[in-house]
Amino acid sequence: MDSLPQPQNAQDRYLLEEVLVVARQHPFYNSSIRFPPTAQEVVSLIRDPSVTLSKLELQSFPVISKAGLNPIIQRLCESRERENTFKHAAYFSMTGGGSGKGMPMPFVTDSWENRTQRRIYGELLSQLRIIEPGDVAISINKCGFIYRPLDLMCEVIEYAGGSPLPAGNVMPHDKVAAACKTFVPNILVGGPAELTQFSKDVAFRGSTDKQTNIFFNKILFASEGLTTTQEEFLTHVFAKPGADLNFCSIYGSAETGLWAASNPEIVRSPIKGCRDFIFDTRNMIVELHYADGRMIQMDDALDFEEPGVPGRLIVTSLQKLRHPLVRYDTGDKGSIHRLPSSAYDQIEGHVDSLRVLRLHGRDTEASFEWQGHYYDLSETQQFFDDPKLGVLKWQIVLAEHEENIGTHSLEVRLLLPSEGVDETNLLRRLKDFFHVPMALEYLFRVSKVRLDALEKSETGGKVIKVVDLRKKSNADSSR
Secondary structure, three states: OOOOOOOOOOOOOOOHHHHHHHHOOOOOOOOOOOOOOOHHHHHHHHHOOOOOHHHOOHHHOOOEOHHHHHHHHHHHHHOOOOOOOOOOOEEEEEOOOOOOOOOOOEEEEEHHHHHHHHHHHHHHHHHOOOOOOOOEEEEOOOOEOOEOHHHHHHHHHHHOOOEEEEOOOOOOHHHHHHHHHHHOOOEEEEOHHHHHHHHHHHHHHHOOOHHHOOOOOEEEEOOOOOOHHHHHHHHHHHOOOOOOOEEEEEEEEOOOEEEEEEOOOOOOOOOOOOEEEEEEOOOEEEEEEOOOOOEEEOHHHHHOOOOOOOEEEEEEEOOOOOOOOOOEEEEEEEEEEEOOHHHHOOOOOOOOOEEEEEEEEEOOOOEEEEOOEEEEHHHHHHHHOOOOOOOOEEEEEEEEOOOOOOOEEEEEEEEOOOOOOOHHHHHHHHHHHOOOOHHHHHHEEEEEOOHHHOOEOOOOOOEOOEEEHHHHHHHHHOO
């Protein structure tokens, strides 16, 4: 098998210098290299006494992104040449993506490195008490189409000492509910879309049949954040009377693997809309990049003159050697903080290398225009996050008006709870936010929909926030 042997160091991670030596000979970072080095060549590179490792510096490598890696990975995946070992002993996973555009990018990790990273991450989940002895977790994560959250979550839960039930997102919800009655899991695991739809179905059945009541004490979610409204609805449906739900989260991607986790009972962000994660600096190096060109390295950020100012997260993995990930642009914004003193008594084992990542969300300047107004996506998200609105999921669809060529319509698609929403107030707030005078009401529409009516990214299943059909129409008319 053309896979790396177990790392020589006891911690199952690599030295930065080793990662950089291999990266220098990898097509991800060297355009003159056609194919990645074989596993044997990787071992030779890091053991070659003639290599002066200290001469390679992290900042000498360029920042890479999905867009930059995609054509390289596509070429390597499509190549059938014998010397191409890119797909040997490989773990394939499609990225989730939120734009809904283009071919989803597969990312390839060495099989052994992937298993090792999962095991170490499972240990982190146990260390942070996200998974505790006796926990039984039912996972309704998406699976199939080369997208791996179901098997990923089940395996890390096993490594953490928990007992997973792999229901998946294709299992009918009445069957999932029956499994909950049989196995009595205390943790529900899934992406926000799956969690929302399952909770709505359980709430609907529970309103007519009290025997369908299902209770959990933890929700473990991934993929994208839960809004306050979603958390309140999940608590209403799944928390035992008088009890709360602990909303824990994982953080990672197909490229980075899982590397940070959030347990609000240990660390909780004081900033509304942000979530505090904990990660191990022995596994991941984080840089913060700012729009003015500043770059702050991981531990320097702790003593930065403006501590806590979010920057763009650029990461280098110390758990990937055969296909290195060096200075990868995550597309997220965050800040780095020391572990608070209150957390030390709650975390067992090694804590000196743990840091807090305060995640502020996607770093995007994306905006959309309608009737001369520009709307920032982050501000739009904040509007819909208002618990008073009661919106579980939303999507904006921009299109050419069917009867008035050259004018554009805006449709707001909403997934709402079955009760408790003041729709009159909601419509008024929407018209105020989108500046809809009476003269433009014919171009504005609000639709209550089910989750399956919202357009999603091809593999990740994430709801696409803005679907701009005007661009498609313009492209079609120009052909």
